[in-house]
Amino acid sequence: MDTSKLGSSDRLLLAALNLISERGYNGVTTMEIAKAAGLSEKTLFRQFGSKQKLLEAAFDRYHYAEEMKKLFNEKLVWKLEADLLLVSRTYHEIMNRNRKIFQISLKDEGQLPGFRERTHKHPHQLLEILTNYFITMSDKGKMIAANPEMQAFSFMMMNYGAFQNDLDSHKNYPSISLEPFIQESIKIFARALRP
Amino acid sequence: MDTSKLGSSDRLLLAALNLISERGYNGVTTMEIAKAAGLSEKTLFRQFGSKQKLLEAAFDRYHYAEEMKKLFNEKLVWKLEADLLLVSRTYHEIMNRNRKIFQISLKDEGQLPGFRERTHKHPHQLLEILTNYFITMSDKGKMIAANPEMQAFSFMMMNYGAFQNDLDSHKNYPSISLEPFIQESIKIFARALRP
DNA sequence: CAAATGTCAGTCAGTACTGACAGTCAAACC
């Protein structure tokens, strides 16, 4: 990423996010962060006061968090495969956008209060949406009627697992090997839930 | 856990495992580990030489690693639901037994060389076994024939996700909420893969 | 007695964070 045109504040936030997500909060020094941002350590402290506050600022600034509910009510077409695809895609999009923040919350749970909750808010929302979707689909007779909570949970867990797996192996963005997984996983669920 | 009867060496290893899995390698001091073990810091260094070596020793001592392949060839009964249950159970048993080591490898990836690979060895093995199982089942006409790799991968990812989810929420052992998930997830796959 | 452990003082390197001072640069003012 070319950060040279950003303000110094943003450069620091991004550098912090990159480094801390890789090596953990205690694994990175303020000196390193400043160097990575092409600035002096002094500037870091002048802008943020402390290392903690720097990380919190990074979190606030770069934690993407739009509302989803309305979005879904418009987009669902009440066809199982199409809608599952929408859910999968939305899930991975959210997770990938917050990928680094997510990694930090995994590694440094103890360090930041309430971090985990915020990071998991959207996935939880998605789970709710999917559960309700399954219930409605059953009512419409378009799906077998049995344990929608667990079915939704299973679907989400599958995607959660795949995302985490992705985090480890190829640390770069392109969810290239994710795509065939998404396709197949949807086929499986569609076949299992069809009435 | 009552560690009072163990040798001092084991007490240190367990204390290290407990603390580091919660707060990360850099988040725990040697002093804390020693205190938690009810011993002096000096003893820690006398026994292990360094903090790194302590962790490595803990890993070697408490990373359960029996072979699985033979085990499976004996236990599989070639009935989809029963065998999927066996795979699920084995998976969660392995993961839970290595739970703390696994958490450390998540948090402190960078710290330990080759940690991740060792931790993931058994899950990978399981994936292979399951893939081959699916292939054979297709050949026998007991399962639809289509993309066994991805189907196995999806199944494993689902369980991986559930395991990770478990790690976060209730930090204690009893995989109580895991059980209904396992049941339902197997139903789903059995229904999806039935010919 | 011998092996294991504790105590305590101390070394050494790192690390978050500060203060004093100086340079740059663009806008504002004369």
Add this chain to the structure above:
DNA sequence: GGTTTGACTGTCAGTACTGACTGACATTTG
């Protein structure tokens, strides 16, 4: 146009503390 001002940044030396690790000597325990 030249000067001043103010916001921002850098340098450097330094403080205060932490944390891994050591050595000398005393104490416990089987």
